[in-house]
Amino acid sequence: MSDEKKPKKKIFDFSTLSRVFSYAAPYKSRIYWSIALSILLAVLSPLRPFLIQVTINDYIRHGAAQAVIWMTIFQIVLLLAETIARFYFSFATAWLGQTVVRDLRVDVYKKILGLNLSQFDTTPIGTLTTRTINDIEAINDIFSDGLIPIIADLLSILSVLAFMFWTDWRLTLVCLAPFPFLLLATWLFKESVNKSFIRVRNAVAALNAFVQEHITGMAIVQAFAAEKREEKKFKKINREHRNANINAIFAYSVFFPFVEIILAISTGLLVYWGATRVYNLPYAEALGLSGKIVSFFLYLNLLFRPLRVMADKFNVLQMGMVASERVFRVMDNDDFIKTQGTYAPARMKGKVEFDKVFFAYTGDRYVLKNITFTMQPGQTIALVGHTGSGKTSIISLMNRLYQIQEGEIRIDDVRVEDYDLAALRRNIGVVLQDVFLFSGSVVDNITLRNDQISIEQVVAAAKLIGMHDFIMRLPGGYHYNVMERGSSLSLGQRQLLSFIRALLYDPSILILDEATSSVDTESEQLIQEAIDKLIAGRSSIIIAHRLSTIRKASQIIVLDKGEIREIGTHEQLLAKGGFYAKLHEMQFSKHATAERKAS
The missing domain is CATH 1.20.1560.10 (ABC transporter type 1, transmembrane domain)
Known part of the structure; x- marks a missing residue:
């Protein structure tokens, strides 16, 4: 174009x-x-x-x-x-x-x-x-x-x-x-x-x-x-x-x-x-x-x-x-998802498989190379790595925001290409790092103007995340106008609203892309408590720079320059003393230094 x-x-x-x-x-x-x-x-x-x-x-x-x-x-x-x-x-x-x-x-x-x-x-x-x-x-x-x-x-x-x-x-x-x-x-x-x-x-x-x-x-x-x-x-x-x-x-x-x-x-x-x-x-x-x-x-x-x-x-x-x-x-632009299946389950079990996946945004400049891993239903997987290592690209491929060049992605043993696109994305909830809110009320942004979602469901989700009292303090409560891009709310408040949105849609697979990066310690604690409730029995993929938030993950996948370097639990990777251990040591040494300077 x-x-x-x-x-x-x-x-x-x-x-x-x-x-x-x-x-x-x-x-x-x-x-x-x-x-x-x-x-x-x-x-x-x-x-x-x-x-x-x-x-x-x-x-x-x-x-x-x-x-x-x-x-x-x-x-x-x-x-x-x-x-x-x-x-x-x-x-x-x-x-x-x-x-x-x-x-x-x-x-x-x-x-x-x-x-x-x-x-x-x-x-x-x-x-x-x-x-x-x-x-x-x-x-x-x-x-x-x-x-x-x-x-x-x-x-x-x-x-x-x-x-x-x-x-x-x-x-x-x-x-x-x-x-x-x-x-x-x-x-x-x-x-x-x-x-x-x-x-x-x-x-x-x-x-x-x-x-x-x-x-x-x-x-x-x-x-x-x-x-x-x-x-x-x-x-x-x-x-x-x-x-x-x-x-x-x-x-x-x-x-x-x-x-x-x-x-x-x-x-x-x-x-x-x-x-x-x-x-x-x-x-x-x-x-x-x-x-x-x-x-x-x-x-x-x-x-x-x-x-x-x-x-x-x-x-x-x-x-x-x-x-x-x-x-x-x-x-006439044909850059759209051309192949779309008809398989549309009401709910997925949550098994996710990446099989030798290669992906490039342009040409042959691959940002993901030979990505292979399996997440069983109910597991929580964490993706860690430096900026640009390919973490966000992986989750973008799961709901087919982009098309892979090589390999295969399967959910519940079915290729993502064989799913009805709306059904696929309906079962995958995403909370992004860069939260976008539309001009409109709080309830409009949470429901995305879906008339089938009642205000009672919205209130229940807000109470689960601990945001109900805050919303009720806003002028107009759930009908408060957040303005364009949510400019009348703080970064943390916008992040919490987007989290309520994900909770409300009750997805089979939950993706948290740096979901706690923009919130303060108190808000992070509220979110962490809600995450624990939300991911129970649900397949979840968490991307986080703060390694302290992913210790409970079933397995941690360490990415570097689009390739998987290590896979294991927090304890296994620390004991291995490899790439993850270096990241962990580097992050916590910085925190320790910052705390000494502050004191």
């Missing part, structure tokens, strides 16, 4: 356009209704100038006052009918565009939800936000201001030209003499604005990515006094956005006055042609010719009205097509 590409030289890709319109297929009646209205408007538009010509030539010329009144009333009715038809045409195209956007946005978000985590490791969040919001919104313009309105304008132009040539083809050619200059200006305007719009879209994506990333990491920016540097970077991106918009504004500022000049020249030619003929004619014939001149003046305005915006609408269509290509690149 790489970022922006240069626009294609061809007008637009019909395959992409047909794919966009496939989302409008369920609403064919609206498309047919829009096309019918566009045809009706094309017929109605030139009727009024024609009727005015008839009124002047046939009624005013002969003094038929009563007929003039009735013709005027008929034209007013015709104008009202055209206004109503134009309203329904605009509403129908806008409704169609917004409905397609709604359906497409749901599909894109559903697609994003199913992508492998590796996509989010390499793609800026702001870019995906742009795809889901800005680019999809641009697709709406294909319907409301793009293809269908362009077709309607073309039909209107052809209809007006047909009436003009039918009335007087020589006068029509005289009035259209400046048109080659208009066509050239329109083409230059289209190219200029198209390039500017591409730059604007690129700048918008860059702005979204930059702002999203830096607001999320604002604590780091401020902690390292990097505000000025980041402000300069933002100004540079924002300047590019401004310049792109200014270029587009400049093109509009030149084009629209030029169109008015061409219209003025055409009108001048019309007036000159009429003046050279009316001057020596008798009154009755001059009045008849005046009807033709008046109708042609109105025809020219009807002709230039869509031409003024035609190039702009064509650019809108092109931008909608560019946005469509970007959105469909997300839809």
Whole structure:
């Protein structure tokens, strides 16, 4: 999902356009209704100038006052009918565009939800936000201001030209003499604005990515006094956005006055042609010719009205097509879990086997090499090792957040690939080191807005972990808004809430990834007591830097640079005097030194 590409030289890709319109297929009646209205408007538009010509030539010329009144009333009715038809045409195209956007946005978000985590490791969040919001919104313009309105304008132009040539083809050619200059200006305007719009879209994506990333990491920016540097970077991106918009504004500022000049020249030619003929004619014939001149003046305005915006609408269509290509690149991304079984047990026994597993996030740069171990049901396994040794990668593979390259992972003697993905992940509870809380209430974050979980179950889980009293002290209790990312709570409190979440879902296999690293001694004691209750009779995998928290583990797996160095109990590994013993000695000597300094 790489970022922006240069626009294609061809007008637009019909395959992409047909794919966009496939989302409008369920609403064919609206498309047919829009096309019918566009045809009706094309017929109605030139009727009024024609009727005015008839009124002047046939009624005013002969003094038929009563007929003039009735013709005027008929034209007013015709104008009202055209206004109503134009309203329904605009509403129908806008409704169609917004409905397609709604359906497409749901599909894109559903697609994003199913992508492998590796996509989010390499793609800026702001870019995906742009795809889901800005680019999809641009697709709406294909319907409301793009293809269908362009077709309607073309039909209107052809209809007006047909009436003009039918009335007087020589006068029509005289009035259209400046048109080659208009066509050239329109083409230059289209190219200029198209390039500017591409730059604007690129700048918008860059702005979204930059702002999203830096607001999320604002604590780091401020902690390292990097505000000025980041402000300069933002100004540079924002300047590019401004310049792109200014270029587009400049093109509009030149084009629209030029169109008015061409219209003025055409009108001048019309007036000159009429003046050279009316001057020596008798009154009755001059009045008849005046009807033709008046109708042609109105025809020219009807002709230039869509031409003024035609190039702009064509650019809108092109931008909608560019946005469509970007959105469909997300839809066509095949980096998702392709193989998924159907085995969906209500509950697992908890046996876990890694058999010669190799895994790399990218290419052949393996972060796990030949990982082999077995955890029996009800056992507790601890994973220890230096940062980057592969501990978190192991647990990420168990619930298939990533796909292994070699080997096999089995749970209850069934390959993880053969499990239904939802059933697999439902049976594996995870408490991560980096706790993420969504904007919403405490109970929403604990239940993840699952309506099937009652408030009584939430309270019971909170009491088990010893968090009930703390939650009740919050304003609103369980309905207290934790704000975005849980910013109104401390790290320890967020960790405890995530632990309640894992308790509530009662998983068959529990994974604790540095679950006590962000809490103080008192909170850690509360969690440790709850862990003892929770892991009783349940398969558990614990990742911890604090070796004191894993002494009760059935076996400890020591990892180094993606490989298993040692496996055994706490006592066995200490007696062995190997890698684990060194880690233990190093950690506790540091603690002893820290305590001496503190005293």
